[in-house]
Amino acid sequence: MAEVTVRNIVKRYGSAQVIHGVNVDIADGEFVILVGPSGCGKSTLLRMIAGLEAISGGEISIGGRVVNDVLPKDRDIAMVFQNYALYPHKNVADNMGFSLKIKGRPKAEIDAKVKKAAEILDLGKLLDRFPKQLSGGQRQRVAMGRAIVRDPQVFLFDEPLSNLDAKLRVAMRVEIKELHQRLGTTIVYVTHDQIEAMTMADKIVVMRDGKVEQVGAPLDLYDNPGNVFVAGFIGSPAMNFIKGKIEAKNGRQVFVSDTGSVLPVEEGRAQSGQPVIYGIRPEHIDIAPDGLPATVSVLEPTGSETQIFARFGEDAIDAIVKDRLTVRPGEEVRLKIDPRRVHIFDRQSGARL
């Protein structure tokens, strides 16, 4: 187990810079998830930690040791690849025991460790099979088994669940989380799925275009997103954003959208007259008789809840409520926004106000 420190990391491919000075501190035993849209440099950063990609600038240390010039094989890390990368000519047991065999460990020790890892992952019956004889979920578990057997300082995962179907993904999510609680090894995990990030991480690093946008605990990011990008990325369905400005009306501050809708805000979040972006999560909008009238355009009931796509005048808004609704598209609902849950961002910089 070890902490991982990423200091001012830069990555260039030729003249193209894809990572621009990233800093991340990962504590010993922490489960950290790098999340961000496709192409933001998550995999590149992970591969630099693994040593599979050269570092163009900055410093990475694992367990207090700077590893910039340390070969992957000497970094004492284990990696699980998106496509599993199992050795097709080796059976499950040999796949899992490969790293120990390379190190020249005695056969008995290898067998014992493989058996133990197989038990943890429920692979006991599959040890003699070859990768092509396994289902996607089983291959995924073998890939994790291969990492566990190593007992490394750090686990690195690059979108390990993205090739699984939705149901299996949820099951594996739980399994990985349990595994982490059981082993307590530091994990750096890459995904573009914010649900995975929210449900599993101790700490989330939100990236965009090769930069870190915000670092924080899942609920912290949810409650206090540092800017419009993070606010929109974390949470599903995404937060509603409406452009407009803060104005004083009858001695109280309100938000007036560019198209003229008036929405409630808390006092003192921004100066009157300031152009802002108004953000409210769909789940923080309720239906109430004293709400603001909005026109329903589409309803999506999922059974447990109902998602409402509606319009406040010209502005589209998205709400989620627990109740089953009887309204039809085109009819009016009254949506009530809790001003305490409203996020206000600077319109220019996108920063939270």
Place this chain on the structure above:
Amino acid sequence: MRANRPVFSILLWTLLSLLTLFPIYWLFVISVKPAVELFTTPSLLLETVYWKNYVKVLGDDTLRRYMFNSIVISSGNAVLVTVLAFMACYALSRFDLAGKENIFFWTITNRMAPAAVFLLPFFLLFTQVFVIGEWKLYDTRTGMILLYCTFNLPFAIWTLRPTIDAIPKELDEAATVDGATTWQVIREVIFPLARPGLAVTLILTWVFAWNEFLLAATLTSFNARTITTGLSEYVTTTGTEWGTMASIAIITLIPALLIFSIVQRHIVAGLTFGAVKE
């Protein structure tokens, strides 16, 4: 329809096999007939078997030497070429080499001219340039092995490259992270997965050297002379010894068959299936 299929395919395969094997049978028939019979009563039937041709050939020291040379040269060349091509393809496939696609294309250019073009330069190199005191590269087995490398290596690199390219790079990376050195990656991961391609390369380069005539005839005289070239010595001004030639040809087939049967087992398709999720 289904019931007919086995019958139909058995018939088809029998026919194709007969078609392929017929020339060899004919060769065999010729090899076991005395010379007079060949021209007086041409027949494809095996009435009497006359082993004298074989006795003569196998008892001949010179022919035995030619045979040995052929085996050493072909096998030495095939192994050397396959090993070098394997390493070259690994580098071409995995490393960021400046202009590697140009290098790759450039390797094949010496196969674009007919071999005869190279005869004179090679002859001069072998007799005038690669000379150390008394020793010359001319008429040595080493010389022939190296010579065939210049022709087989480009070809082998082109045959093997797709095999190595098809092995997912993530497997190298997984092995590297698992603690393997580059050599261990090659030995433990790449080599086993490239085996079918390596086997094909080995066979094709072996056959090329085994059958090659023109260069061997020019660059050897006796010490390193190969059996293919030796065969032509039976075409003389006083006539052609068909029976002897046929028996040599039959004997020549045996090492080839052996090589094929040994190597063929490794040509199993679909070995990389299941490595990564496509």
